[in-house]
Amino acid sequence: MKSQFSVLTAAILATLVLAPVAPAEAKIPFFGSDSQEMPSLAPMLEQVTPAVVNISVAGSREVKARLPGGLEQFFGRGELRQEQPFRGLGSGVIIDAKKGYVVTNHHVINEADEIEVTLKDGRSFKAKKIGEDPESDIALLQIEADGLTQVELADSDALRVGDFTVAIGNPFGLGQTVTSGIVSALGRSGLGIEGYEDFIQTDAAINSGNSGGALVNLKGELIGINTAILGPNGGNIGIGFAIPANMMKNLVAQFVEFGEVRRGALGVSGRDLNTEIAKSMNVKANKGGFVQEVVPGSAAEKAGLKSGDVITHLNGKRIESFTELQAKVATLGVGKEIKLGILREDKELTLTAKLQAREETVAEAKTLHPMLEGATLKDGDDSVLVEDVANRSPAAMIGLEKGDQIIGVSRVKVANTKQLKELLSKASGTTALQIQRGNRILYILIR
Incomplete structure (x- = not known):
């Protein structure tokens, strides 16, 4: 240990001797000194944070509970539904100070009877809903207040x-x-x-x-x-x-x-392009939206889109998947004109489409299957939306709920009520409905 210490001491002394000596008047700059300002996000945040608000909500929502065994002999199997009060907290962003527009998530204010917006300066205001869209989870509120700060939007x-x-x-x-x-x-x-x-x-x-x-x-x-x-x-x-x-x-x-979202429809069905599809279709791309079907008379057909095309760009911006294309198109309104960049047999083309109104097909589910009686179904985007379920109906008893999306039958994908009817008519014995409920996927069995 002694010899090692001596070697280390010698090395330190040599470094001190050989190192150049700084002039007496020289100062080493450091963050926070006069010579260099401390980097900070504070100046930006001082301008932006007044535009971000706290949101508190209150209301009541329907909750379900299985009937106690003693009551089932009188009322049959079913569920007991009752109203239960709730409170919640969230956030919002002021995007228009003059009009008092505040954007938040739909799930923050969903079913709320009272919505209160609190500013950073402590002021609170009652807010009213201007519009909400559960499928994209965006809602717009409005408050009446002076001296608001809005945030500017980026691209x-x-x-x-x-x-x-x-x-x-x-x-x-x-x-x-x-x-x-x-x-x-x-x-x-x-x-x-x-x-x-x-x-x-x-x-x-x-x-x-x-x-x-x-x-x-x-x-x-x-x-x-x-x-x-x-x-x-x-x-x-x-x-x-x-x-x-x-x-x-x-x-x-x-x-x-x-006061609502009026979605434009392109009129195509497809899937995300991957290496396997690209190889089988001899497409020189690995990302994009592969077009499987073009609906007759749709905006896509009028624009010249064909089955087998690969959509790579929307309004000049790269599209990574068919899912991304769907999401972007779904936020555009009826009558919007869009430009589609496509690959067709290794040729790059640009097509212009004018989005049409989305046709919605509403069907009584009992016409599709007896165990779905009591449910009202509507064509969604690549799914069948359960618009309503009657209390104590066969549909309610098998577990179907309002807001569910039927996305498949026995693992076969369903895009609309027409396909659902065709698949159920061919089914025999026990059939599994694949359901998307919020962020969960589940199966409901019907016979």
Whole structure:
């Protein structure tokens, strides 16, 4: 030990002797000194955070419980439904200070009878709903107040993986909180969180109560609305999702004009392009939307789109998958004109389509199967939407619920009520309906 210490001491002394001596008047700069300003997000946040609000809601919703065994002999098998009060917290973003428009998530204010918006300065106001869309999880509120601050919108289509992000919201009711991160991925879909998914993924910490809050860039511009997280027990593990600002902007424009979303329809069905499909179809691309069918008389057919085409761009922006195409088109209104970049037999073409009104087919489910009696079904986008379920009906007794989406029959995909009827007419014995309920996939058996 002594010899090692001597060698180390000699080395240190040699370094001190050989190192150049700084002039007496020289100063070493450090963060916080007069010579160099401490880098900080504070100046930007001071401008933006007044535009992010806390939202508290109250109301009542219907809850279901299985009838006690003693009552089933009188009323038969079924469920007991009753109203139960609830309260909730979330976040919102002021996007128009003059008109008092506040954007949030649909799930934050869903079924709420009372909505209160609290500003950063402590003022609180009652809010009214202007429009809401469960399938995209966006809602627009309005408050009457002076001295509001709005956030400016960025072009979310211009985002790149690696861009810095800042999330602002009200996690766990603590009050306004700021976290930072980067764009981890773009165009995330297939998560089963919403009907239309084209999420920005970020590692900025997002927790319960952040829903409806702002995701901004370093300029303080809104790039997304914080919506969901992926993590155990609702905790943050660095995987959060936000609805892109451009998607939100398109929906808000329809809320303001119509009070609802009037989706435009392209009129195609398809699937995500992958290596296997590209190889079998001899397509020189690995990403995009593969067109399986073009609906006769649709906007797609009128534009010249054909089965076998691969859609690679929408309005000049790259499309990674058919799911992303669906989500983007679904937020555009009836009559919107879009440009589609496609690959057809290795040729790059650009087609122009004018979106048409989406035709909705409503059907009494008893015409499809006796055990579905009591349910009202409607064509959705690549699914059959359960619009209503009558209390104590056969449909209710097998477990079907309002808002469910029927996406398959015995693992065969269903896109509309016509396909559902065809598959059920061919089925024999026990048949499994594949259901999407919120972010869960489940099966309901019918005989």
